[in-house]
Amino acid sequence: MKYTLFLGCFIPVRLPHIEAVARGVLPQLGIELADVDGFTCCPEPVGFLTDRMTGLAMAARNICLAEEAGLDIITLCNGCTYTLKQANETLKADAALRARVNDVLSETGHEFKGTVDVLHFAQVLSRRVGLDGIKAVVKKPLTGLRVACHPGCHILSPPAVLGFDDPLDPVVLDGMVSALGADPVDWDKKTGCCGWTLTNYGEREAANRLLGAKLDAMHAAGADCSTVICPQCFYQFDTGQMLAARELKLEYKVPTIYYLQLLALAMGRSLDESGIRQHRVKDPALEERLGRLVA
Amino acid sequence: MAIRATYPPSAMHEAAEVCLKCGVCCNVAHSCHVMYDKKFNPKYTFVYDCLSSDKGASNPNIWMCVSCHKCEETCPYEVSPVHFIEALKGVALGVGVVHPTIRAEVAQVVATGFAFPLSGATERQRQALNLKPLPTKPLGELGKIADKTGLAARLREGQP
Ligand code: SF4
Numbered sequence: 181m182k183y184t185l186f187l188g189c190f191i192p193v194r195l196p197h198i199e200a201v202a203r204g205v206l207p208q209l210g211i212e213l214a215d216v217d218g219f220t221c222c223p224e225p226v227g228f229l230t231d232r233m234t235g236l237a238m239a240a241r242n243i244c245l246a247e248e249a250g251l252d253i254i255t256l257c258n259g260c261t262y263t264l265k266q267a268n269e270t271l272k273a274d275a276a277l278r279a280r281v282n283d284v285l286s287e288t289g290h291e292f293k294g295t296v297d298v299l300h301f302a303q304v305l306s307r308r309v310g311l312d313g314i315k316a317v318v319k320k321p322l323t324g325l326r327v328a329c330h331p332g333c334h335i336l337s338p339p340a341v342l343g344f345d346d347p348l349d350p351v352v353l354d355g356m357v358s359a360l361g362a363d364p365v366d367w368d369k370k371t372g373c374c375g376w377t378l379t380n381y382g383e384r385e386a387a388n389r390l391l392g393a394k395l396d397a398m399h400a401a402g403a404d405c406s407t408v409i410c411p412q413c414f415y416q417f418d419t420g421q422m423l424a425a426r427e428l429k430l431e432y433k434v435p436t437i438y439y440l441q442l443l444a445l446a447m448g449r450s451l452d453e454s455g456i457r458q459h460r461v462k463d464p465a466l467e468e469r470l471g472r473l474v475a
Numbered sequence: 476m477a478i479r480a481t482y483p484p485s486a487m488h489e490a491a492e493v494c495l496k497c498g499v500c501c502n503v504a505h506s507c508h509v510m511y512d513k514k515f516n517p518k519y520t521f522v523y524d525c526l527s528s529d530k531g532a533s534n535p536n537i538w539m540c541v542s543c544h545k546c547e548e549t550c551p552y553e554v555s556p557v558h559f560i561e562a563l564k565g566v567a568l569g570v571g572v573v574h575p576t577i578r579a580e581v582a583q584v585v586a587t588g589f590a591f592p593l594s595g596a597t598e599r600q601r602q603a604l605n606l607k608p609l610p611t612k613p614l615g616e617l618g619k620i621a622d623k624t625g626l627a628a629r630l631r632e633g634q635p
C-alpha cells in the first residue's frame with residue numbers, strides 16, 4: 181500500500197511531533213508514504229466557503245499532484261479529508277463543474293482527472309490494514325487504559341461522502357482502540373464538535389463551555405484520556421483545555437493522545453518517542469502508568 | 476453517488492420556503508454547538524435570522540457555524556441548514572461582511588500555501604524531530620488560481 185502523504189498545515193506547522201509519529205509507525209503497518217512537492221493547505225474548509233470556486237480549484241490542484249504521482253492520498257486530519265474528499269467526489273460526479281474547475285486550473289498546468297481516492301489514516305487502518313493487522317503489530321497491549329474516543333465532526337459528516345462511520349453513533353475508532361488492548365468508554369457528547377472552529381471564528385467563551393461539557397462527560401465516564409484523529413480536535417483538547425482550565429474551574433485533567441501516539445505506545449515506543457511529553461495537559465500519574473505499560 | 480452541495484443562490488429561496496421553522500434541527504442532543512453561547516441559540520441565530528431573513532449574509536452569526544452537518548442529519552425535511560449557511564458565507568464576501576480572521580486566513584493561504592504563519596520555533600521543532608524544513612517560497616500557482624477566479628481582486632478591494 182503506497183500513498184502520497186498529505187500533511188495539510190496544522191500538523192507540520194503546529195504539531196510536528198504528530199507528523200514524526202505518523203512517519204515512524206505507518207510504514208510498519210505496510211503503509212508506504214511518498215512525499216510530493218507542492219501540496220498546499222487543503223484549503224481550510226470554513227474560510228474558503230467565501231469563494232467556493234477558488235476553494236474547489238485549490239483542492240483539485242492538490243488532488244492533481246497525487247494523480248500525477250499515480251497514488252491515492254492519505255491524510256492525518258479530518259479537515260483535510262473533508263475538503264479533499266468533498267472536492268474529489270463532487271468533481272468526479274459533475275462533468276460540467278469539472279470542466280469549469282479545469283479551466284481555472286489551466287494556467288497552473290494541472291488537470292483534474294478523477295483517478296485517485298482520498299483516505300484518512302483511520303480509514304486506511306480500519307479498512308485496508310484491518311483490526312487484525314493493527315493487532316498484529318501490538319507488542320505492549322494498553323491493558324486497562326480507559327479511553328474516550330472523539331472521532332470529530334468532519335470525518336463523520338456528510339456520511340455519503342466521508343464514508344467512515346455512523347455520524348450519530350460512531351464506533352469505528354472504538355474498535356481501533358480495542359485493537360490496541362485498551363478499553364474504549366461509553367460517554368455522553370461523543371459526537372459533539374470539539375469547538376476549535378468556534379474558538380477561532382466565533383466566541384471563545386462559548387467554545388470553552390462546550391469544551392467543559394465534553395471534558396465533564398469524559399471524566400464522568402471514568403476516562404483516563406481521550407483519543408482523537410484530527411489536529412484541530414487535538415489542539416482544542418490539549419492546549420484548549422490548558423487555557424480554559426482556570427475559567428472552567430476544572431478539578432481534573434483529561435489528557436488527550438492522538439490515535440497514532442497510542443498506536444506507537446502499543447507498538448513498544450517510549451513516551452518520548454511517541455511525543456506524549458510534548459503535550460500541554462500533563463498528568464504524571466497517567467504518564468507513569470503508560471510508562472509501566474510500555475516498559 | 477448523490478452529493479448534496481452548498482446551495483447555489485437560485486436554490487436558497489426554495490430551501491428557505493421548505494423549512495417549517497419547526498426547530499427540530501436545533502433541539503436534538505449533540506446538535507448545533509451554538510447552543511453553548513448564551514447570546515444565541517441555533518433556532519434564532521440560524522433558523523429565524525438566516526432561513527427566514529433576506530439579510531442572512533450580513534448576520535455575523537453565520538461565522539459561528541462550523542459545518543458539522545448535525546442539523547442536516549436531524550432535519551426531517553431535508554432542508555440542510557448547513558448548506559444554506561454555507562451559501563450565505565459565499566454571498567458574504569461579495570457584500571463585504573466577512574469575519575476578519577477568515578479574510579486574513581484566506582489571504583494568507585493564497586500568498587503562502589499555509590493557513591498559519593511559519594515561525595522560527597516551528598523550524599527548530601521540526602529540526603529536532605529530524606523532519607524536513609517546510610517550503611517558504613510563495614507558491615505562484617495559488618496566485619494564478621485566485622487571479623482567475625477573481626478572489627485576488629475581491630481580497631484587494633476589501634483591504635482598507
Ligand atoms: S431546517 Fe429542517 S429541522 Fe430545522 S427548522 Fe427547518 S424544517 Fe425544521
Ligand code: SF4
Nearest residue numbers: 507540541543544546
Ligand atoms: S452545520 Fe452549522 S448550523 Fe448545522 S448544526 Fe453544525 S454548526 Fe449548527
